Amino acid sequence: MSAFSHAILYTLLLGASVITGFFSYEGRISLNSQGLEALEIVEEYAVSSPLEEMGASVKMEEYESDETTVELTLENGEKTKMSLEEYVTGVLLAEMPSWYSEEALKAAAVAVRTYTVYNLEASGHICTHPSHCQAFYTFENICDLWGEKSAREVYEKMLFATESTEGEILLYDGEPILAVYHASSYLHTRPSSEVFGGDRAYLVSVSVPFEDEAETQIRKSRVPKHTLYSTLKAEGGVDAVWDGSRCVGLRVGDKTFASSDIRSLFGLASASFEVSEDGEDYVFKTYGYGHGVGLSQSGADILAQRGWSYFEILFHYYKNTSLAILKNNE
Ligand SMILES: [Zn+2]
Structure with a gap:
């Protein structure tokens, strides 16, 4: 399918206002074609607002997995069990700035969930060390940090990002991807080969919006x-x-x-x-800040502010991927 017919398909599926959003980005970026093909796959699944409000529906494939519980190793070595969804909210609390836009938080929720499923399948190990796995806060942690009123507001925001993308992960070639992310990049992200070694077709260098005046x-x-x-x-x-x-x-x-x-x-x-x-x-x-591979958190926020939906953001940072919904066999 040509890029042009993709654009038409996309217009039909999602309506013109989202299209306007992605063409407005200086015409340099187009939605990934593999990502677009993901819209045509198997089980029908309605994406939540704002697309839902437009009466659009997106088809998403299913991914069968038993990995819906996280055994988290805390800093003191103790282990605690929780649902995957509860864990995703806790990581967002620790890793994402609370003032970021809704679609950027939703994109991060999918990245966090995907990265977690990848690790659960690879080793089962998940800890709270930010440079090894992902940072994690409980509601009690952020109450201590910011006071209960602010904590509740932030918690509700992150919970919404988790719940409105519940069970959604990114696949490449039918498998969950190593969905690494970082705080911010300068003009381009880095290919995984440059930082972690080994080529990954979904972790290539992509352009990012950068506000270079931001001190x-x-x-x-x-x-x-x-x-x-x-x-x-x-x-x-x-x-x-x-x-x-x-x-x-x-x-x-x-x-x-x-x-x-x-x-x-x-x-x-x-x-x-x-x-x-x-x-x-x-x-x-x-x-910029961080290793520079995968999703740029601040770049995601800038795109979200320009009207990109969370999956447009994801398909931009993780090339050749598709969205899927976790299906638990148990
Ligand atoms: Zn770890």
Whole structure:
């Protein structure tokens, strides 16, 4: 099916206002075709608002799984059991800014659920360590942090994102995907091969909307010159290497290092950086926050503000995927 007939199909299914939403993004991005084909599959499933309000329905395939309970390992080593849906809400409370738009929170809910099912199937291990698995808060945790009134408002918002996408996960080639996500990216996300090793057809570099004036996205880190030289076992002039609008490396003398490795080695906020000299230090000016692979949380919010629905957002960040609904055999 051509891109044009996809657009027509999409218009028929969802109505013109969503289309306007996705064409308004400077015409650079179109909905993934594999994603569109997912709309035609098997069991009929009505997507919740705002599409529901438009009288639209989307067909979604089913994915059979027994993984609907999470045994969560807490920081103190204790384990606690809960439903997958309860866990998803707890991760959203800890990982997503509460002021983000509804569709961005729903996209995150699907990513969190998918990432969790992937891990449950792979190892069964789920812990609360943010750099290993995903951060997690209970309602009591956020009451302590923000007071009960604010906590209740935030909880209701995250619960809505979970409930309105209940059981929904992303598949590639019939299997749940490694739906990694990060806080924000500069202009492009990174392919998984660059950060985690190994190619994944759904974790490729995609363009992201970036508000480069947003001060919160720009940070500075100082690294003493002698630390940089001794860590990298290299010496000489230091320069960031860019491939078009994507930072890919750091050149030190005649050696070049991958920018993602530089981020991990020196604890930088992001692998997108410029570098300058200041006395005995190198100063890294970084753009964005996190490893840069998969869904950008702030990018999702910007798209949601521009009228994208949660699954348009998901299909943009996770290429060649389709939405499915979990079906428990028990
Ligand atoms: Zn873990």
